[in-house]
Amino acid sequence: MHRKKFGSVRRSLPAIGLFVASFGISPLPTYAVTMDVLGVDGSDGVNGSGGTNGGSATATLPLNNDNTSSAKATGGQGGWAGDKYLGVGVINGQPSVLGSGGDGGSATADGSSNVLSGSASVLGQATGGAGGVAAGVGYDGGEGGDASAKARGMSGGNGSYYGVTARAVGGSGGSSYFGDGGNGGSAVGASSGHFVGFGNASLINEVVGGAGGTASYGSGRGGDGGVASIGSTYGQQGSGHLSVRTDAIGGNGGSGYSGASGGNGADTSIVDGARGSSNNSLSLSQFAKGGDGGYSENAFAGNGGNALSRLVQTFWPYSERSVSGVVTASGGRGGTTSTGAAGNSGNATAYISIGTDHFGSTARATARAISPSTPWVLGGKANADASASSRGVGFAEASAYAAGNGGHANASSMTNHSFEVGSGTARRYIHPVIKAGASAQVGENTANASDVAQQVNSVAMTGFSGGASKVLPNLSGGSNGIEAFSYADGLLSSGQFDSLVNGHNAIKASFVAGAERRMIGTGVIGANYSEFAAGQRTYTGSAQYSYTLDQATDVLLGLMDFSGYDALNPMALDFSIANAGQTMFSRSFITLSDARGFFVNNAINLGSFVGQVDLAINFSLTADVSQGAAFSYLLAAGSATIAPVPEPSQFAMLLAGLAVVSLTVHRRVRRP
Numbered sequence: 001m002h003r004k005k006f007g008s009v010r011r012s013l014p015a016i017g018l019f020v021a022s023f024g025i026s027p028l029p030t031y032a033v034t035m036d037v038l039g040v041d042g043s044d045g046v047n048g049s050g051g052t053n054g055g056s057a058t059a060t061l062p063l064n065n066d067n068t069s070s071a072k073a074t075g076g077q078g079g080w081a082g083d084k085y086l087g088v089g090v091i092n093g094q095p096s097v098l099g100s101g102g103d104g105g106s107a108t109a110d111g112s113s114n115v116l117s118g119s120a121s122v123l124g125q126a127t128g129g130a131g132g133v134a135a136g137v138g139y140d141g142g143e144g145g146d147a148s149a150k151a152r153g154m155s156g157g158n159g160s161y162y163g164v165t166a167r168a169v170g171g172s173g174g175s176s177y178f179g180d181g182g183n184g185g186s187a188v189g190a191s192s193g194h195f196v197g198f199g200n201a202s203l204i205n206e207v208v209g210g211a212g213g214t215a216s217y218g219s220g221r222g223g224d225g226g227v228a229s230i231g232s233t234y235g236q237q238g239s240g241h242l243s244v245r246t247d248a249i250g251g252n253g254g255s256g257y258s259g260a261s262g263g264n265g266a267d268t269s270i271v272d273g274a275r276g277s278s279n280n281s282l283s284l285s286q287f288a289k290g291g292d293g294g295y296s297e298n299a300f301a302g303n304g305g306n307a308l309s310r311l312v313q314t315f316w317p318y319s320e321r322s323v324s325g326v327v328t329a330s331g332g333r334g335g336t337t338s339t340g341a342a343g344n345s346g347n348a349t350a351y352i353s354i355g356t357d358h359f360g361s362t363a364r365a366t367a368r369a370i371s372p373s374t375p376w377v378l379g380g381k382a383n384a385d386a387s388a389s390s391r392g393v394g395f396a397e398a399s400a401y402a403a404g405n406g407g408h409a410n411a412s413s414m415t416n417h418s419f420e421v422g423s424g425t426a427r428r429y430i431h432p433v434i435k436a437g438a439s440a441q442v443g444e445n446t447a448n449a450s451d452v453a454q455q456v457n458s459v460a461m462t463g464f465s466g467g468a469s470k471v472l473p474n475l476s477g478g479s480n481g482i483e484a485f486s487y488a489d490g491l492l493s494s495g496q497f498d499s500l501v502n503g504h505n506a507i508k509a510s511f512v513a514g515a516e517r518r519m520i521g522t523g524v525i526g527a528n529y530s531e532f533a534a535g536q537r538t539y540t541g542s543a544q545y546s547y548t549l550d551q552a553t554d555v556l557l558g559l560m561d562f563s564g565y566d567a568l569n570p571m572a573l574d575f576s577i578a579n580a581g582q583t584m585f586s587r588s589f590i591t592l593s594d595a596r597g598f599f600v601n602n603a604i605n606l607g608s609f610v611g612q613v614d615l616a617i618n619f620s621l622t623a624d625v626s627q628g629a630a631f632s633y634l635l636a637a638g639s640a641t642i643a644p645v646p647e648p649s650q651f652a653m654l655l656a657g658l659a660v661v662s663l664t665v666h667r668r669v670r671r672p
Contacts (some may be wrong), residue, residue, distance in 0.1 A: 010386050012325060019089060022079060027133035028350060034069075034070045035059045035061055035537055036072045036073075037058065037074070037109075038109065039129060039145075041076040044078065044132075045082065045097075046097075046099075046236055048435075051078055051079020052135065053079075054073075054079070054103065055076055056105045056664045057106075057107045058108040058253060059071040059109045060108075060109075061112060061353060062112065062361050067115055068120070068122075069122040070122070070233075072123070072127075073107040073108055075107040075128045076129045077131075078101050078102030078104045078105075078129060078131045078142035078143075078145075078174060079101070081100060081134050082099070082135070088133055088177060095178060098135045098136035099134060099171050099562060100134055101139075101141045101213075102140065102142045102209075103131055103182075104131075104145030105129040106145045107126070107168075109126040110124055110149075111123055111151050112153070112455045114153075118562045119159065120155070120161070121163040123151060123510055124149040124150050124167070124189075125167045125669075126164075126168045127147055127169045127171070128169065128185035128210060129145040129185075130145075130172045130210075132174045132467075138179060139362045141173050141180065141213035142182045143171075144170050144173045144183065144185030146184060146185045146187070147170050147185060148168055149190075150189070151165055151167040151191045153193040153194075153195070155197060158198075159198040160198065160199050161200045162201040163201070165191065165202070165203075165204040166191040166233075166536075168187040168228075169207075170184050170211075170226035171185040171225075171582075173210060173211065173212045173223035175215070176214075176216070178220060179218070181215040181220070181223035181254035181368035182223045182233075183213075183223040183224045183263075183497075184223060184254075185226040186209060186355075187210070187228045188231055189205045189206060190205065191203050195235065195242065195420050199239075200241045200242075201243070202243040202245070204246075205231075205245070207228040207504070208251070209225050209268075209291060209556070210226035210251045211226075211253075212251065212254030216258055217259060221300075222253055222254025222263035222294040223254040223538075224265075224302075225264070225266035225305065226251035227266045227292035228248040228249055228266065229248065229269075230246045230270050234276060236278075237280070237352055239279055239280075240280055241282075243283045244282075245284075246285070246287070246579075247287045248268050248270050249291070250307075250332060252294065252332070252373050253335060255297075256292045256296040256297065257296075257605050260297075260299060261301070261302070262293055262301040262302035262343065263293075264294070265293050265294075265346065265371045266332075266669065267308070268305060270288045270310070270327075279320075280320070280321055280322075282320045284326070284327045286326070286519075288307045289307055289332065290306050290332030290346040291304065291305040291327075292332045292333045293335030296341075297335065297338050297340065298336075298338060298340045299321040301342050302343045303333070303345075303346065304343060304372070304380070306347045306348070306349075307332070307347070308329055309327040309329040309351070309452075310477060311352045311353075311354070312352075313325060313353070313354040314486075322355045322362045323354055323356045323364075324363070325352050325364075326385075327368070329368070329369065330371075330372075332345065332372075333372040333374075334377040334378065337376075342376050344377070344380060345373060347380035348369040348371045349369060350386075350402075351384075352366070353386075358507070360370070365386040365387060367384040367386035369382040369384040369401070370403050382403055384402040387400055389560075404667070414431075416601070467590075467613035471524065472524050473567055475528070475564050475630055478565055483527065483530045483539050484541050485527075485533070485541060486543050487523050493563040500522060500634050504558065506559050506601045510603035511556070512640070512641055516639075517636050517637070517638035518638060519636050520636055521545050521634070522633065523543050524620070525541040525543060525631060526541065526631065528621075529623045529625065536623070537622070538620055541619050542618070543617045544614070544616040545616075552610040553608065553609060554647055555606045555607065555636070556603055556604065556636055556637075557635055558635075560632045560634065561597045561663070562633045564596070564627075566591070566592040570590050570591065571589060571591060571623070571629070573588065574587075577615065577616070578615070579606075579616075581616075585606075604645060605644040607645065607666060617633065
């Protein structure tokens with residue numbers, strides 16, 4: 001194998017080292033070329049004068065036909081206030097030298113290649129230089145150097161794999177004694193590729209903001225984290241699979257010691273950062289993370305950065321047979337402290353909407369939003385929304401996950417003949433979590449949606465209809481247009497009990513008057529025979545709650561209200577309550593009046609529980625004519641006045657803090 005190599009290049013300029021390389025390209029496709037460029041370090045200062053700035057570095061690799069191409073650039077480090085080898089110290093409460101730190105040098109890398117066959121890769125990598133150390137009141141640490149990276153790939157023949165990667169890392173800010181730490185350097189990356197004839201190809205764009213510098217002594221603060229940004233990232237694949245991934249991580253705030261505060265983490269935003277098209281399959285991924293807040297020993301810790309990841313994939317020149325997308329937003333964690341004030345975690349917002357117009361295609365969308373929360377750090381809001389669509393006899397699936405101090409999770413998916421929606425409110429640190437899922441099927445069309453949250457609304461229908469209300473619908477006049485639905489709310493307080501049981505004296509009387517009542521959840525479950533249905537079908541809704549009780553407590557299910565219609569025909573309604581998959585209570589109804597008598601103002605004592613509780617409420621309608629029914633309920637813990645149902649057997653819980661709302665719609669086939 002032939003190989004071209006450009007070794008490390010370093011200029012001897014005092015403040016800047018700049019190298020731009022251009023060269024001829026051999027036509028042989030098996031060559032490899034590597035270019036590494038280093039900026040010169042800044043000079044250290046003497047007492048009273050700061051360090052000089054580090055030199056910048058630029059590596060530019062023109063379009064070539066080498067199978068392995070790499071362009072790397074690293075900025076020089078900023079000079080220190082004093083000799084870095086002797087260090088900067090504090091003697092009798094005073095710094096040993098005075099002066100600012102020099103800024104780190106910037107770095108720019110640009111790589112590109114054009115390959116006809118085999119396996120190929122191209123890399124553009126840039127790393128900003130670190131800021132220099134400062135000492136003295138009013139003297140700040142040097143700023144981290146900025147970094148910019150680009151990578152481009154093209155092909156026109158037959159190959160197995162082509163990988164294009166751009167990677168940029170901002171330089172870290174310099175530390176300071178008695179001053180402020182330097183801010184981290186910014187980072188930006190961009191990549192593109194046109195892959196005709198290659199079986200598989202990938203585009204990767206990774207950017208990381210530089211960390212803020214540390215501050216020690218006095219009233220200074222750590223430096224703020226550097227911003228990470230995604231430039232244009234787009235790929236086009238002619239016949240194989242294309243993967244496009246963008247990651248942006250904001251720089252962390254610098255720490256503060258001995259009276260200094262922590263710096264803030266950087267906000268991070270990716271909007272349509274991962275784009276592509278393929279005549280076969282396409283996968284898209286975006287990850288955005290806010291920088292963590294800086295620690296403070298005894299002052300104010302820094303706040304975590306906010307994170308936004310948004311992707312809307314419209315129909316591109318090709319019609320993918322399969323498309324999937326995942327967007328993740330993670331807010332930066334708030335800074336911690338020993339004896340000071342902790343910072344707050346950043347908010348997180350994730351949104352994705354993808355689809356394809358290829359007949360019989362598959363589309364999957366996932367949105368994840370996370371804002372860290374601990375007993376010492378307050379989590380921010382976490383909002384996640386996901387939508388997927390496909391055409392014809394296809395498959396669409398959407399999932400949304402949210403975990404934070406507040407927010408919501410939404411998911412929806414749609415095929416040519418099916419539609420479903422789910423929504424909810426995001427996880428808090430001390431509350432139960434609800435997972436909602438929905439599925440609907442007509443013939444070969446299937447759609448699924450799921451949410452993880454504390455408030456969940458999930459709807460399944462095989463015929464398109466408008467949005468559903470989150471309260472008990474009035475079905476006395478017929479269907480509300482939804483085939484199966486389950487709404488669950490886990491964000492409740494004990495004070496809401498009285499308002500919920502107002503007018504339901506039997507439920508209220510089932511608890512000892514004046515005793516503490518702990519609300520677990522409330523919801524609505526129902527089903528309707530579809531206007532598009534033919535023959536017998538079964539529609540099912542369920543709500544599953546997992547909760548932790550710290551002492552032995554009765555758990556009661558209060559059945560509040562009921563609504564339904566029967567078209568003057570017998571009904572087949574089934575209701576059950578399960579504990580870890582084992583049925584505790586079940587009841588079937590063949591008339592509407594029997595069901596109404598059971599589901600209105602009725603309480604069921606499920607028994608005494610301690611520790612983790614796992615309860616599932618199941619309801620189904622089997623019909624071949626226009627019929628429907630729905631009921632509302634509450635789930636609460638407290639001292640009961642009524643006897644329990646037969647005590648359930650002991651069970652082992654493997655998962656805590658999870659409640660599930662699920663819906664299924666399927667066709668039951670009669671056999672002759």
